[in-house]
Amino acid sequence: MENNKMAKNVDHIPQEAFDWYDDYAHGGMDRRTFMKKLGTLVAVGYSMSVLTSVLLPNYALAEQVSFNDDDIQASYEEFDSPEGYGKGRGYLVKPTDKRAKYPVVLVVHENRGLNPYVKDVARRLAKAGFVAFAPDALFPVGGYPGNDDDGRAMQKKLDKSKVQNDFVAAAKYLKTHPLSNGKLGGVGFCFGGYIVNYLAAVESGLLTAGVPFYGTPAKKELRKNITSSLMVQLGELDERVNKSWPEYEQDLKANGVNYKMHMYKNAKHGFHNDSTGRFDKENAELAWQRTLAFFEENLNA
Template identity: 80%
Template sequence: MSQKLKQDIPQEAFDWYDAYAHGGMDRRSFMTKLGTLVAVGYSMSVLTAALLPNYALAEQVSFNDDDIKATYEAFNSPLGHGKCQGYLVTPQNKVGPLPVVLVIHENRGLNPYVKDVARRLAKAGFLAFAPDALFPLGGYPGNDDEGRAMQRTLERPKIEHDFVAAAKYLKSHPKSNGKLGAVGFCFGGYMVNYLAAVESDLLLAGVPFYGTPAAQDLRKNIKASLLIQLGELDERVNKSWPKYEKDLKKYKVPYEMHMYKNAHHGFHNDSTGRFDKESADLAWQRTLDFFAKKLT
């Protein structure tokens, strides 16, 4: 979708989608609200194209790329859901121990966009692992609506334990250099903040994209360097930033925060109209440079 066409869509449509995507509105209410825009001249097909994902758009690195190898690997999470699984992508043009990055999905399971992010990291020379929180329920179901509903049925503490277990699995992988980073989006951004706070020595570097912070009583534990990526139009997440920044300064956490002008929540996700190519490309280059500096 062109930048001009996106600009023609009222901001409230993006706000309604954000509420819908994060449990603040059911699908019927969301579609009813979109219908009010149709009534004043907007096309429903244009609105849904801008707001709902089209994963055919999201592939930047093919799973057949000769420079990488992608497999599904199991790991144990005794305090979480027991047996879990993730998508492991290994660079094929690198030798020796590799820097490792955990890739954490949004609140809807391991969809094609997040798998592609893992492949992008492997293409750049990192051993990347993207767990699927929905594996105990059969895995990502093939569409975000169902995936979102499935993830809401899981207990948050068990999901958190699963990602801690995934981080430890990856950090101790035979091909790992022992230096672990994590990148996540939305719910995954929260999980990056959580992993940095729950155990001081787990992460060396974290990149939360538009994620809320860990509980305040955990923030004193943060030792990892953080690269925080926020979209200017993301009011829901951004309102948590001032208090989080205050605590990061209080506990002398090394961090950078970048606020991307006119960018929505989800601006890095290239499968929806919220995608902002200029901001996403800049944020991703910053992410790669940050991990290269901290993990290699």
């Protein structure tokens, strides 16, 4: 009970609270305004501690594969990025089964740097038999700072074109890695979903297969370059991103792109992220199974 009112069940937190968080997380609202808006829900009986625990990340919840897992080996590797910030660094995770070559997957974080959730996604891919590489866009300014608020502020100040070029350089580094079979996949979330769409469009043939989770498309003039197969993952309640899909789909069809789109019922933006209350276990597991199968089909053939 808070302020002599019974806090309402987490399942009944209104969608507008998630919309406020989405606006805050993407630069449309400052933290003070976000917290003030949450305060209006406290006034009608919600617990602030419940609201923040649901909306803000808890990365202790996001570890599905331990970095000590015997089936994988993780390290940090640097790469050259002459058209970007000069040097980049990422989290490289490979299986320990000693094959000569592997399918490789670039993992792209949200708009706040390489946080623990995204590193765990890379480990999940390695556990499934892929070499995964997750670059940190914040490396030129010291790397992910340990919390999303500071990471978001840091990434917002970076030069967007240089960041994009860093990810292009990371993709080329991974595609030509000694362990690579030459077929590159990409999976990204939110900003990372945009980057996967961008990598598919900026240079024909760079990506073999891309899986953008709730990411907006590259600029319209670039889309004619897309030759990779795409699996687009969208949440039904994600109005901000979903409004860009109809035009994007028209361009994919017009250019003969091999694509699939899955819309996940009642899923919010960020539904795959298991460190927040936006996580939708059933939809996230289905989307991940589809992602792995898509990469198996396109990168192992």
